[in-house]
Amino acid sequence: MIGVIAKLTIKPGTNTDFEATMKALQAKVQADEPGNKLYALHKTADANVYIMLERYTDQAALEAHRAAPHFKELGRKLGDYLAGRPDVQVMQEV
Template sequence: MAAIGVIATLTVAEGKNEDFEAVFAELAAVVRANEPGNVFYALTRSRSNPQVYKVLEQYVDQDALTAHGASDYFQAAGPKLGPCLAGAPDIEYLDAV
């Protein structure tokens, strides 16, 4: 099965960038340490709008992506990240070619 990419676009509320980045840094460290099926998990910020972030992710297969979403630490990050966001995330799934 081919690798799966994910691009999550997140708009952060004014004044919440530092909090958001701190929570995400903790999550990313745990993902990298515990998910052998995760190829990369990187937070990027828009140069044109500093409130817009994109999480760039790649997983070796669907099982690895499913395991990521079901993990306790990913589930626990939601209530911490949610108050930092200005709206719902936009998630795009991609198939590697």
């Protein structure tokens, strides 16, 4: 299994639109990516910082996620809300 933690810092005041776009992406990932086992957005104590937890069966499933049309389409839209590049950690499960 592959685990991913992505820290997403958004522009102030974009929470509603950001969360709606993430929910749309989450629904597509869960419906269309059989290698994805977890795709969950979490709020933090900072209103502008979110954590996305992801889990994939293997590296191929992670690569399929990154190449998926819905990820590319909605990922571009998410760029409108981000205050900088996501801080992404990819880990191999022990």
